Amino acid sequence: MKASHLFLFLGLLFWSDLFPQTAILEGVILNESQEPVEDVNLFTNEGLGTRSNKNGFYRLELPAGKKINISLSHLSYGKITFAVLLSPGETLEFNPILKVGNEQIEEVIISSEELENVRGITVLQPETIRNIPGANAGVENLLKTLPGVSSNNELSTQYSVRGGNYDENLVYVNGIEVYRPFLVRSGQQEGLSFVNPDLVRNVHFSAGGFQAKYGDKLSSVLDITYRRPVDFGITIDAGFLGANISSEGISKNKKFTYLTGLRYRDNSLFVKAKQTETNFRPRFADAQTNLTYQFSDKLELSFLGNISLNVYDYEPKTRQTNFGTVQDPKALLIYYTGQEEDRYRTWFGATKASYVVNENYTTHFILSAYNTLEQEYFDIIAAYRLGEVNTDVAGENFGNVEYSEAVGGQLTHARNKLDALILNAEHKGSYKINTHQFDYGIKFTHEDIRDRIREYEIIDSAGFSIRPPLPDFQKNEPYEPFEAPLVPYRSIRAFNETRINRVQAFLQWSKRGKIGNHETWTNAGLRSNFWNLDAPPATNSEIVFSPRAQFAIKPDWKPDMVFRISGGVYHQPPFYREFRDFNGNLNPEVEAQRALHLVLGHDYSFRMYSRPFKLTSEIYYKDISKVNPYTLENVRIRYAAENNAEAYAYGLDLRLNGEFVPGTESWLSFGYLKTEENIEEKGFIARPTDQRLKFGLLFQDYVPKVPDLKMYLNLVYNTGLPGGSPAYADPYLYQSRLPDYRRADLGLSYILKNGNSETSFKWFRSFKEVSVGFEIFNIFDTQNSITNTFVRDVYTRVQYAVPNYLTPRVFNLKLGLKL
Known part of the structure; x- marks a missing residue:
């Protein structure tokens, strides 16, 4: 790190004292x-x-x-x-x-946090979520600063928790499970998270050992509750990356409330700053609403709806990526022709009826539907040169490719389409008897999926086709001619019509009590999941049971401490993608992956410098069986569709949060993780999400004499993930790692008008609050990489792993208005 960067960081970190928040x-x-x-x-x-x-x-x-x-x-x-x-x-x-x-x-x-702390649930404040800068701002942006949560792609809303993959995380909004698109393979294509941060009231997150009332996934739960409007209001945020507008209100009789948000985002600012020169305008938009009507003090009806559209038009022109070492610098120079047109359209609607039978018994009935229409169409031809870079700093050709070691071409083609419909009907209830609480639920899900895959890739070098280096394709080109017919380097052709019916049920008991003078909280529950897959001509069925339990005690000591232990059996019944193998074919015999969780936690709340702080510590172990191995292509997961592996994960999470500056909440996070898998008894190797070390910092500050001038710093450091392998290759032969991921984002905001305060700007006088912001993404302009592109030099028989770099330093301006 340069000295100037270090001084900048220290200056931001130790900004002077502030007014209380x-x-x-x-x-x-x-x-x-x-x-x-x-x-x-x-x-x-x-x-x-x-x-x-x-x-x-x-x-x-x-x-x-x-x-x-x-x-x-x-x-x-x-x-x-x-x-x-x-x-x-x-x-x-x-x-x-x-x-x-x-x-x-x-x-x-x-x-709002008292009981959640006992349960081992992290509570995040909505205002912090809205203010913290990030290339993909939102709830997930804040999650990535927590220990145990990792992501090395700032353009993606996906995250890995304690060694799990992106498909292993549950997301609920108002108690309703939500889904994400299937075919997205790049963070640039994802667009907006389902969760609209402008509508959020509560954010609860559990990184493992969660209760039986939450669904069947192996890693984590993100539980979001939207606000309940109590007055009319409009919020507008606009910047170089897009605009958001939200509106809320309540009827005169207080029975009807509405909460609506519209978002538009254009990531061109990030794309234009990347290494590939393109004609590219990724655009994303969504509309979301939450309506409630209270018929009486016992019956309430609500509706949650969302429509989103992601448009990804991509026409690459050129790319030059320098890699290698100082002693042996290399460069990949590519000239493109062709284009890509991707569309991801999703519709989601859920109706929820809540009925209070009496003061001890409350029931909920939920009907929801999710539909996604996705297409990926591309034909891109790339002519590449792989060569040596001129290192003469004083020369005119410094940085240019002077000598080509390999030349060739690549054609990638796809005509992929997917139509998925997911219907849910659910009943849940909660019953209290003195200090005991019983929760139960039953849910039916029908999934109807139609999936067409047409993909191939051809690589040509110096007039001959490069085949995968497999035993059946031994050759000595260019010295001996290879006379086999030319075939696609990689080809996938499949069409699948799949219907899956699932029935889930749970029952759990919890109790707050005492042992002597020590406060305790106990929870025990059981989940059951039955599913039936119908993919003509094959069918398959399976049922699993998942017992889970938690216990916490708050000793009657002078130090304010809580001790927790939680765990149980967690199953992940296969979703559609987990049935589909690398060639697009379905294997109906895939079983649920199974994980045994054990989590030990400790919270220590204390005061330092007359301000509140809390240190949260958790150690965890996961023993995973019937593992379905997978590979990562940017953010797309491709499964082997075989339960032919076993795995484990263990680690330590530490988080210190509190008022480092009076009146503001900031935190430091540290995580250590090791996760490995053993495929077909070949031995244990690192899983694709083996993120060994993680450091996170979220820091908030004010200027003492100008309290309306605020600063937000978001810093993440992750050690490198495994670098992946070519599509055809044995992962045991490719165990290199990507460079460490280092990123710092800075946000500055100034409130021009707050409440009834006066302002010299006539246009702003009708607004309750007016603010302006300036953001710097990737302050230190760190060159992070997400994956490798594997290029072979036929003459030297060397295969190079060429890094695909993420976004450089980017600036953004914002304007915020509240009516």
Whole structure:
């Protein structure tokens, strides 16, 4: 790292003291008849206060990170006293009900994180998600700063957790499972995450050992809850990368609420800065809405809908990639002709009915549908030169390719189309008996998939076709002619019609109690999953059972500590892609992959410099059987469609979060991971996601004399992943690693107008908040690589791994408006 870069980083990291950050408590105050109560006085022990309006709505800005006592009073109702403890930037919705003549005193501190900490769930603040800079900003961008979560592709929303692959992570929005496209093979094609950060209220994340109520995956759970509007509002964000607009509102009778978001993104800014010169404009757009209607205090109906369109038009021109060593520099120079046209269209809709039978029993009924239409069409011809680079710094040809060791051409062709329809019907319930809680659920899923694959690749060098170096294709070209007929270097042709029916069910029990003076929390549950695959002429069925348990204890000690142990059996029934092998053919005999989790955790909350901090530590072990091996092509996963391997993963996760700067939440993360697999008893080798070391930093700061000027720093360091292998090759012969991944993104924002403050800009006077931002992606212009392109020099019989580099330093401007 250059000295100037080091000083810049240290200067950012140790920015001077700031003003404390705040949190928001808001909601609607109702009486026992569910009518809004006007002119309720709210006041705190900090001298802060407000009053509810004619709709019963109140909004109170509070200091974050400490316990605040709040009192509600009204001449016609009894007084309410309670306490809250909110995190920096958090917005908590609290809707109290006033009773006539009775004073209500609540001793329990209202905190959104209290129970989640005991369960081993990480809670992330929505405001942090919206502010932290990143090439693909959103929830996943923040997850990548956590220990145990890895990704070496800033253009991708996909992430690996504790050695698992991208297909092993569950994502829920409002308790509804969501899906992602099938055919995407490059982070440049992905576009927008399903989760719209402008609509988010709560973000909960578990990296392993999660409860039985969550579905059947091997690695993690991301559980998102969208906001419940309490007033009208519009938020607009625009920049060089696109624009977002969200709107929310509530009806006069408080029964109907709506939350809507529109997003458009254009990644041309990143693509134009890359090593390949192209005519390329990747465009992504989506519309999302969450509607709720409360028929009564017992019945509520909600709808979650999403429509997204990813358009990826790609016409490459030239590329030069320099690689090798200082002593032996190499370069790959390519001239392209042809183009690629990809389309990914998805529709998702879910209706959820929630019914409160009584104060102890609540039920939910969910119907959802997901449809994706995807196409990948490309014909690209590449003429390449592989040669030596001029290293004479003083010469006119410095950096140019002077001597060609190999020349050749490559033709890649695809006509891939996929149509997938997934239907779900689900019933869930929760029943409380004193300190016991029982949760149950049953879910039916029907998957109907039509998939056509037409791909081939031909490589030609100096007039002859390069064949895979397999025993059946021994040759001594160019000294001896190779007279076999020319065939595609790699060809995949398949058409699959697949229907899969699944029935899932779970039952779990949890209890908060005490052992002596020590607080405890216990959870135990069982999941069952049955599925039947119908892919004429073959069918197959399987049923699995997954017991899981958690136990946590908070000792009655002066140090504030929590100890946790969790684990169980986790199955991953094969999804469509896991049935499909490298040649596109389905193997209906594929069974569920199975993992045994054991997680030991410890939380230590303490105060340092009169500010709150927490150190979270977890060690974990996963024993995985019936493994379905896979390879990674950028972000596309290709499965062997065989349960012919076993694997393991173990590691350590550490996270220190707290107010490094007064009133702001920042954290440092460290993760160590080792994961290996043994394919067909050949011995253990690194899995494609074997990310050994991971460091993450998220840092927030203010300027002392200008509190509206804020800084956000997002830094990630990962050791290199395995570099992959050619499509035809034995992975045991290719165990090299990519270079380490290093990335730092910086965001600066300034609030021009906040609340009722005055501004000299006439256009902004009608807005509640106006902010401007400046972002620097990849501050130090680090040259990270995602995969290797393998090029063979026939004359020397050497195969080179040419790195495919990611985005360089890029600048972005943003404007934010709130009505």
